[in-house]
Amino acid sequence: MLKRTVTINLYRSCRGVTNKIGHLVLLRQVWSAVSLSREASGRLLVDPAPGQEAAAVQDADSGVMRLRAGDPFTGETVVLWLGVHSLAFTLVCEPHENLLLAEGTLRNLSQHCLESLHMLGPGSEVLLKSSRIDVLLSRLLPHGQLLFLNHRFTQSLEKDVASFLLK
């Protein structure tokens, strides 16, 4: 049962809706999609412990939704979501984008978010250190661009992000 969901919207700047009401509509739809999916699969939710981020992302529920034009974004969009315990990560894509790549990117980003902000623990870093997410996005999803990164390129970018986090 999702008692409290924090949805981190990895939305790309400038696309579609620019007001907060539209985003709330999206969040509600994602929340209901995640709950329905979990209820249907009947899986028992196990509390992932800090340090098990990779496994948590591996086992996470995932799904995809189609949003019609105007509801709430101006054009038709595809929404990918990943549910890690009581957290949901969402990525909004245009219909022509490569969903396999988007899925991989979402998982990667989610794992990094979980790790760098210790989201599996009780802290509030996600609120007070959200600039980390901005930097992460600026490297792995710059201006919303999905990137075809093999493991070497990813490593190089992750090193860059890590050096930022250390400062």
Added chain:
Amino acid sequence: MYSHGSESLINQAREIQEPELQKFYSRLVKLLQVKELSHETLDSLQRLQLILFANKFTKILPAELQQKLLSLLSSPAEQLQVLGSAVLRETLPPSGQELNFSEENLSQLNTHAAALLLSQARSRADLSNLCAQLIRSLESRPSEGPTQSLMFTLPVLNTVFTLSPECLTEDHVTLLSKKLVDWLRYASIVQGGGASSGGFFAGPRSRQPLPIAELDGSVSGDFFTVLCVGQGFTEDQWMNVYAFSMLRHWLLTHHSVSNTAVDAVNRLQFSLSLSHSFSNDDRSEVEGSVVSMVSVTSSSSRLLPPKERLREKAFQYCQRLIEQCDRRAQKKADSELQKACLVEAVCILDCVCAEDASMVYRAFPCMKALFGRLSSDLSFARVLLPIAQFYLNHGEMDTVDCERVWKLVFGQFPAELFNDAFLAYELLRFLRLNLENIQSRAPEFVQFFPNFLKFLAWDSPAVVEDFVDLLPSLVTTGTAVELLHTLLDLPCLAATLVLQLRSTCLPIADPNSRGLLSLEAFRNPAFRGLFLFLLRAQAGSGDTIDRLSTLHELLAEAADWPRVVRCAQTVPVLLHVYFNTVVKMDDRKLLAHLVLVMLERSSLLLRIPSYSKEIHRVFSCHLRRLCKLHPSLVVDQSHELLEFAGATANVYNKEEVYTHVVWVLGEYLSVSSDSRCSVKLITSCFEALEAVLFEITSSTPPPGTICPAPRVITTLMSALAKLASRSHDLIPRASLFLSKLRTVSRNGSVAWCADEEDLVAIVTRGEELWSLLKAPGVAQSVLTPPAYVTTPRWHRDTSVAMPLQLRALTSLTHSQ
């Protein structure tokens, strides 16, 4: 993670009062005046961002603070850039001032400042300016500069031409096309980052830069692509990645079908030189790797104009990627990337072939080989879909066997991968976007509707929208009846799919498996046929099965499984779509058959709470509608309708449908609806309804049922009156019953009506009908009105027109 601490932080941020906020602003301004980066500055900036995020309304910051934040964008410390940009994006820009970057400090434009520029661009002119400046910076690069400063340019440009493709001028497009060709095809093939050969003891002069490698570890023998690895990367290799990442979108946006004479000449020259270079070029072998055929043709394409050249290079790049994907990657992440690259490569090839038809002949051998390689591996299903798209778009040009493709996509994927949410989305999208094309090229897809419905049965909420769009195309004269049965049994299909998966996952003797009874039934050979029918891939083997009630019993315990319940909730929606489509087809024979199906199935549904009720409601609505459109249906199916209406049990357990059946009988069983309607028919109908009415109003309801709804009784009475008005011999009988009813109810309460008010309503209606029947001629025109009375004609009707005209004139001339 979401602790009380977080919640109180958010509340604090939301509830901060204006004076406190102003104090916070001034403190922040003071902090920002200090040159050094301190923890307090960062903390305060972070808190400011939280306050702006948490509040509903966008705030305007004081001008001084705005200025300070703007200056952060060019700070050497990235944290300040990030926070400055993030905060400013959440606020409204000061009016009158524009965020402008002059030429000098554009070279210092970083990715975070660019993000801010994009979010605050208010007009196409702003975007065009930004575009022009960025492209200029791409053209004239300073010899030294941080690698970062170039890399975000392509993503920003991608965003700009997503928002507004007109921002790029023809010159810009040409220039970018040239740069893209350079990055895609001519990126450095040695490793960057100082990686070199030679060991610790090798001197600087004997160090050779290492060549790039493939994902399986072997040395690369061709140009650099996203699937090449190295210890470090050069700048142009990075740009190769960025360029490829936006290539498809670029080609889609700047799509140009080449059909001018100049282009034709260019293409002819190019293909001539192509054949020339094949015979002349020397193909040298590089140790340990395979030379790609693709790069042989590169030299001759210089003859083409930039856009066409980009197309050609894109083609070569994709062919190389497809070759590279045949290698086994050493890391799992890379194998996932290979799949994504395959999809992208196929899509780009599809795109360029759409622009230049001559490329189809070059692309098809590659596609066929790829299809042959992947078609037996279901884990590549999502790659096979774009290949199917390619076959659909270009299959006519080459004599290709598309049959295998459709069999795989329509026949195999839904049957075995119905529980893959992403595949479901992509396959249904493929159907939706290409419906017309598929209907002409592969019309047999309609026969696979049982397969497609598996996606719906498994995950109704996620795909119901798609089916609302797709269902109309699946309704044909040949499939309509079977489709209706399948839709009604969709919850059974959902349960069966769950059982199928459980059956394969769980060992036979697992004590913990839920749904043991139904699982046993699923595995029982005696019932195999039932389940196999539900799981069929294609239509045509029969509308439904005889032992449907047995199946429903076996699946009784599935009635509360979440998937089954959700599925049951979507069936009424789709039935409405179904009937709306069927009505448009205007096939009377089919509609007559459907009426029978509705009657039959109203008692043959999986027993899920409120499912029957919802389905009955849908049936009632459409029964009424069908009979209104084609009143002769009632006479056509009078036998079955009478049988249904004459069964008293139906009053209690199928009240809604029963009411409507009686209503349509009363309304449309007349000579004016169908000349075949005989007195004998009217009389037998009257007798059947009279018998039921007598029965339900003379005794208590059978044990276990509640009293019949007043509406049933009044409908029965009205129907009797209508029928009597058409055959005047029946009037005495009707009047007799109605007067008896009045007498009985004078004694107070009755066994068959619990509510006094309801009884009063029934009796009142009875009295109205009785008095109406005293004047047979009047009764006939009231109860069986001619068609022109029931269809409103508004202004066309002279007697109605006058008051309407007067009213319209009055409302126009009188001011409010």
